[in-house]
Amino acid sequence: MTDQSANSQNAALLNGRYRLLAIVAGGGMATVYKAQDTLLNRVVAIKTLREKFAQEPQFVQRFREEAQAAANLNHPNIVTIFDVGSDAVNGTLRNYIVMEYVEGQDLKEAIRDRAISGRPFTIEEAVGVIRQVSEGVGYAHRRGLVHCDLKPQNVIITPDGHAKVADFGIARAYTTMVAERVDVVWGTPQYFSPEQATGAQLTPASDVYSIGVILYEMLGGRLPFETRDPRELARMHMTVEPTELHLLNPNVPLQLEAIVRRVLAKDPGSRYRDADQLARVLTSYLQQGEELTLRQTFTPQPSLSTGRGAATGTPGVNRTSQMSQRPTGMTQAGAAQARIAPAGAGVGQTRMTAAVTGATPAQGGTDILLWLLAGLTILCVLGLIPVWALVLRAYNTTDTGTLIPVTLVVTPTGTVTSTTGNTLQPVAMPLLKGVSVAQANRQLAALGLKSRITEERPDPAATEAIVLAQNPDPGTQVFAGSTVQLVVSKPEQTQVVPAELMGQLFTADLSQTLHTVGWQIDVTKKFGMQPEGTIIQLDPPAGARLGISETLHVTVSTGGRVDLNVNMSPVMIDYARFGQESYVAGQTLQFSVLWRAVASVGRDYRVFVHFLRMDGTPADGVRTNGDRTPMNNGVPVPTSRWVAGMQVNDTYEIALPGNLPAGDYRVEIGLYDDRSRLRVIDYGNTPPQPAGVNSVLVRVIRVN
Numbered sequence: 001m002t003d004q005s006a007n008s009q010n011a012a013l014l015n016g017r018y019r020l021l022a023i024v025a026g027g028g029m030a031t032v033y034k035a036q037d038t039l040l041n042r043v044v045a046i047k048t049l050r051e052k053f054a055q056e057p058q059f060v061q062r063f064r065e066e067a068q069a070a071a072n073l074n075h076p077n078i079v080t081i082f083d084v085g086s087d088a089v090n091g092t093l094r095n096y097i098v099m100e101y102v103e104g105q106d107l108k109e110a111i112r113d114r115a116i117s118g119r120p121f122t123i124e125e126a127v128g129v130i131r132q133v134s135e136g137v138g139y140a141h142r143r144g145l146v147h148c149d150l151k152p153q154n155v156i157i158t159p160d161g162h163a164k165v166a167d168f169g170i171a172r173a174y175t176t177m178v179a180e181r182v183d184v185v186w187g188t189p190q191y192f193s194p195e196q197a198t199g200a201q202l203t204p205a206s207d208v209y210s211i212g213v214i215l216y217e218m219l220g221g222r223l224p225f226e227t228r229d230p231r232e233l234a235r236m237h238m239t240v241e242p243t244e245l246h247l248l249n250p251n252v253p254l255q256l257e258a259i260v261r262r263v264l265a266k267d268p269g270s271r272y273r274d275a276d277q278l279a280r281v282l283t284s285y286l287q288q289g290e291e292l293t294l295r296q297t298f299t300p301q302p303s304l305s306t307g308r309g310a311a312t313g314t315p316g317v318n319r320t321s322q323m324s325q326r327p328t329g330m331t332q333a334g335a336a337q338a339r340i341a342p343a344g345a346g347v348g349q350t351r352m353t354a355a356v357t358g359a360t361p362a363q364g365g366t367d368i369l370l371w372l373l374a375g376l377t378i379l380c381v382l383g384l385i386p387v388w389a390l391v392l393r394a395y396n397t398t399d400t401g402t403l404i405p406v407t408l409v410v411t412p413t414g415t416v417t418s419t420t421g422n423t424l425q426p427v428a429m430p431l432l433k434g435v436s437v438a439q440a441n442r443q444l445a446a447l448g449l450k451s452r453i454t455e456e457r458p459d460p461a462a463t464e465a466i467v468l469a470q471n472p473d474p475g476t477q478v479f480a481g482s483t484v485q486l487v488v489s490k491p492e493q494t495q496v497v498p499a500e501l502m503g504q505l506f507t508a509d510l511s512q513t514l515h516t517v518g519w520q521i522d523v524t525k526k527f528g529m530q531p532e533g534t535i536i537q538l539d540p541p542a543g544a545r546l547g548i549s550e551t552l553h554v555t556v557s558t559g560g561r562v563d564l565n566v567n568m569s570p571v572m573i574d575y576a577r578f579g580q581e582s583y584v585a586g587q588t589l590q591f592s593v594l595w596r597a598v599a600s601v602g603r604d605y606r607v608f609v610h611f612l613r614m615d616g617t618p619a620d621g622v623r624t625n626g627d628r629t630p631m632n633n634g635v636p637v638p639t640s641r642w643v644a645g646m647q648v649n650d651t652y653e654i655a656l657p658g659n660l661p662a663g664d665y666r667v668e669i670g671l672y673d674d675r676s677r678l679r680v681i682d683y684g685n686t687p688p689q690p691a692g693v694n695s696v697l698v699r700v701i702r703v704n
Helices: 057-071 107-116 123-142 170-178 204-220 230-239 253-264 277-294 319-324 331-338 347-358 368-381 384-394 435-447 508-517
Strands: 016-025 030-037 042-050 081-089 094-100 155-157 163-165 406-410 418-419 427-429 449-459 467-471 477-479 483-491 494-496 520-526 535-539 545-547 553-557 561-568 571-578 590-595 607-611 647-655 665-671 694-704
Touching: 016 042, 057 081, 057 094, 107 155, 107 204, 123 155, 123 163, 123 204, 123 277, 155 170, 204 277, 253 277, 435 449, 435 483, 467 553, 561 694, 571 694, 590 665, 590 694, 607 647
Parallel strands: 449 483, 520 553
Antiparallel strands: 016 030, 030 042, 042 094, 081 094, 155 163, 406 418, 427 477, 467 483, 494 545, 535 553, 561 571, 571 590, 590 647, 607 665, 665 694
């Protein structure tokens, strides 16, 4: 998220220590600032409560208590809390917590950005991120703290892939405040647990469920439940099973899908008991992935008494490929049976089962269960002999050599009977793509086939449900009674983009209102002279209809501000601000620049301001008030006095002669002393200049 100026609070010090530098994020409950700890000379993040929450003494007290408890969490995967306090700023009491400042983006943004760029998280990356989240949350669980609002927006991913969980204190404080109110459910509906939907007491298993939703989203490319109605979303969390992951992403291994199924169990007692246990399971899974990529040679075991299984492994078998292959049409029950290690299974299989259940395999002594399983296997084989005989009969030929199909029926008592005759005639799958679901069902019924909708894709242009994809493919030979899987379009409700949005300030409350409609909101900034944050463009435009869950692109004015982010270490130029979009000859051009020291400068520099033609030559007759000591709001502040964190807001004027030709001109700025110009290390958002020039192009302005 792009830093925004802290405006009137730029020079404010919270409790005489924390200087607010820039707004880096904002939400319904708090605003997050990038700040300077002037006592310890370090950059921190400060979260200040919004005024409506600060006016509730009960919440403020619990906010402070929970923040202090969370401050005791010291873990590499948790954002560290340094301090908590309150102070009056501009006559308003501000309650705040001081946290570690983490460079990076939240996980929700990372998921979205990587999907847009065509580089979604790989299975290993997704599991690696969630393992880190689980390790951090598990550390808190061991100390009696439950997060209560885990979502990807509360997970920060650093550029090197390190995950840090944020917002422990504020989430728990709000949860405590509403716990006794039966009409209030706290949490983010897309990620909260079934017990959160009912307002029940939250436990570490509740956090485990929320972590599972995040993992499902990263692996499947979508949330397990999607609807714009919060009540319907709560009902789905409580009663509906999510689409099986392998239907969304065939690359998800069976073992990992089993882990996700357990994490998303409706009953908290059926999940991993806390995030610590989940972290151990994911660690084991990742370690097996490393081991199973190697070719394994299985050596015979001396005897079954070792508890490690008989020597039935096949040398040279790559177990990764074995586990990643899923039998076609396997049900959830069949998948569960496939994970049970049979008698004679290798050590790797035992460990794999342990990774799903969270149990530890036996390491020594006689394995009685293994003997029992061996005996049971023998009984099952004996019981299958009658079935094998009937199978052989099924393919006995008639006198003409024609195969006679035989239907085998197993009664509830276990009796196997058979009927002969041409009862299973194959039919060719018709092409269903593009026809309505009703028409597709009629075609399938006429062929003796059934249908099942596996996915509905919202489509604002659709007036009825249309088949988008089918399985099996057209032309495939199938037998009567088979089920055809369909992916269909779903007519989606639309809303008119309100015309009154134009000219409004884009605030956190307005953003929340638009999200409530069901829209995704994408905000970009564009240079304009309207007050900063004013909506100046909508896409689609006002009056157009936009489907629920689609994206409304909002463009807001910068208020004449131009973000520069130029590094002239030890000095930064954060931004410039202009009062007009264009000028006429004879006017005085005025603009301001925010300078910021990142360390003590210790030397006197002067400011130069140049007004140049586009070819870089000076414009004739132009006068500037540059070539002087920097000034902060009109008061000279020599750079030799600048110390780390100091900000200087300097204003410059350029007198444009009346005979200045119309056209585009460059406004450039920099610092120099008697020896040379201060070198530009990083041009930030401005165009790089030729080597040795060391001036910054602030803006190209138009003279009419």
